[in-house]
Amino acid sequence: xxxxxxxxxxxxxxxxxxxxxxxxxxxxxxxxxxxxxxxxxxxxxxxxxxxxxxxxxxxxxxxxxxxxxxxxxxxxxxxxxxxxxxxxxxxxxxxxxxxxxxxxxxxxxxxxxxxxxxxxxxxxxxxxxxxxxxxxxxxxxxxxxxxxxxxxxxxxxxxxxxxxxxxxxxxxxxxxxxxxxxxxxxxxxxxxxxxxxxxxxxxxxxxxxxxxxxxxxxxxxxxxxxxxxxxxxxxxxxxxxxxxxxxx
Amino acid sequence: xxxxxxxxxxxxxxxxxxxxxxxxxxxxxxxxxxxxxxxxxxxxxxxxxxxxxxxxxxxxxxxxxxxxxxxxxxxxxxxxxxxxxxxxxxxxxxxxxxxxxxxxxxxxxxxxxxxxxxxxxxxxxxxxxxxxxxxxxxxxxxxxxxxxxxxxxxxxxxxxxxxxxxxxxxxxxxxxxxxxxxxxxxxxxxxxxxxxxxxxxxxxxxxxxxxxxxxxxxxxxxxxxxxxxxxxxxxxxxxxxxxxxxxxxxxxxxxxxxxxxxxxxxxxxxxxxxxxxxxxxxxxxxxxxxxxxxxxx
Numbered sequence: 001x002x003x004x005x006x007x008x009x010x011x012x013x014x015x016x017x018x019x020x021x022x023x024x025x026x027x028x029x030x031x032x033x034x035x036x037x038x039x040x041x042x043x044x045x046x047x048x049x050x051x052x053x054x055x056x057x058x059x060x061x062x063x064x065x066x067x068x069x070x071x072x073x074x075x076x077x078x079x080x081x082x083x084x085x086x087x088x089x090x091x092x093x094x095x096x097x098x099x100x101x102x103x104x105x106x107x108x109x110x111x112x113x114x115x116x117x118x119x120x121x122x123x124x125x126x127x128x129x130x131x132x133x134x135x136x137x138x139x140x141x142x143x144x145x146x147x148x149x150x151x152x153x154x155x156x157x158x159x160x161x162x163x164x165x166x167x168x169x170x171x172x173x174x175x176x177x178x179x180x181x182x183x184x185x186x187x188x189x190x191x192x193x194x195x196x197x198x199x200x201x202x203x204x205x206x207x208x209x210x211x212x213x214x215x216x217x218x219x220x221x222x223x224x225x226x227x228x229x230x231x232x233x234x235x236x237x238x239x240x241x242x243x244x245x246x247x248x
Numbered sequence: 249x250x251x252x253x254x255x256x257x258x259x260x261x262x263x264x265x266x267x268x269x270x271x272x273x274x275x276x277x278x279x280x281x282x283x284x285x286x287x288x289x290x291x292x293x294x295x296x297x298x299x300x301x302x303x304x305x306x307x308x309x310x311x312x313x314x315x316x317x318x319x320x321x322x323x324x325x326x327x328x329x330x331x332x333x334x335x336x337x338x339x340x341x342x343x344x345x346x347x348x349x350x351x352x353x354x355x356x357x358x359x360x361x362x363x364x365x366x367x368x369x370x371x372x373x374x375x376x377x378x379x380x381x382x383x384x385x386x387x388x389x390x391x392x393x394x395x396x397x398x399x400x401x402x403x404x405x406x407x408x409x410x411x412x413x414x415x416x417x418x419x420x421x422x423x424x425x426x427x428x429x430x431x432x433x434x435x436x437x438x439x440x441x442x443x444x445x446x447x448x449x450x451x452x453x454x455x456x457x458x459x460x461x462x463x464x465x466x467x468x469x470x471x472x473x474x475x476x477x478x479x480x481x482x483x484x485x486x487x488x489x490x491x492x493x494x495x496x497x498x499x500x501x502x503x504x505x506x507x508x509x510x511x512x513x514x515x516x517x518x519x520x521x522x523x524x525x526x527x528x529x530x531x532x533x534x535x536x537x538x539x540x541x542x543x544x545x
Contacts, residue, residue: 073340073373074333074398113340113373140371148343148355174353181344181355 011048025121034128040189043088061099069116077121087117088134089192107143136186148181276534284527290515292438296508310515312434313490314387323404325458338373348420349427366390385468393421415440438513441499445511449501474498478532
């Protein structure tokens, strides 16, 4: 597997090259149904963050560290929480808009836990939430204002709406699709193909290889350790692990 | 014709002493019930030193109030012991819960004084162990609801069933007003709580290590107006109290110098106009004095 480094120095990975467990959790390129019945492809290209220290040190914008987009609790799959961690490359665009929000408010913008990137295996990853694309953010505090009432949420929602037409803000309310203890902003289903990536490699998701040797060849190409394969097709095993994660 | 068996004089003396103590306790408990105008009183008691077991109305169901947090603690350590939940796992401190009655979201009316450290972490994370500690020691409702979400009500009930603890019914977290109005409440009996605490004391609640950690947390209890208020200063009590407008409970393990511990559960219910009094402390004092008398002390 060729190592690709982005301009920021972060390694970029094609999630199809990740180990089977991670691939089953991140589900690159897979179609996911949204709440209105529309379908979207999950992101395929991710930044690899080697360590907690790196996550703390790397700034995506002057006021946002990469770690702020990785704050999750035990609702996220344990494997996804373990370093090296992976975050969709579109995270930079989300950070760019949050930086503009910070400039507009003149106050620190605090992302909630589980309010940045959530993998498809995250327990809050219901339908095709843009959090799974790394293009959504839940803000629970701006400056010293904790956003947990109609007045504060609607005030800052207006600030965001005035700022740009690119961002969607969730209206205040208690029902699904509304927010009452944070501001939800998102850019929709943006996927980023970094300029370092060559798209002539058209490999797509292969949930059901016809033969076990296909998976073995794939492993050889990517340098996976050669282990005796179980009698069941590995892809079937992947599908099984995906299901069990989502049931956790 | 067989000769009637003659009881050895020492055993007869012990039996008479126990019978006298039980009669005395019974009379004293009735007096406390009347003096404090209690609507209901439930007591269960087990002394590991004398193996004396005594109860009054111990299978009557009461609103659990915060004593249900003992069951949540048990479930947390069940999951931990099974390797399904690490105590250092981070939990998002978020004030939003779903009612078990109508599945509508509700928020806790957070009291900054009692929720203190948990409230300070709003929007951030706390570990499972930190939440368990605050759930017990400062009776944090916020921490409790977060942990109920983490382990799930079915797991709490499974833990109780696995350990054959009858008389504790946990349906929901705390301050679920819609469920309360629909009559969906957590309930306990004195015997149920006694069984749970005996297992913790005897190291049988998911092993010695888990039981020891639960005892440590319970020993750090900050609210001492219940069982500890009826005991000498030197007594150490691993306990959990429970208060709402019409009930005041306490359930704990009492450690006294030079003897094995005893487990005591006192549940009281009073009319709303009466307000909480010192009935729990009075019963605790009576039981302590009764044991001290039996020990010749």
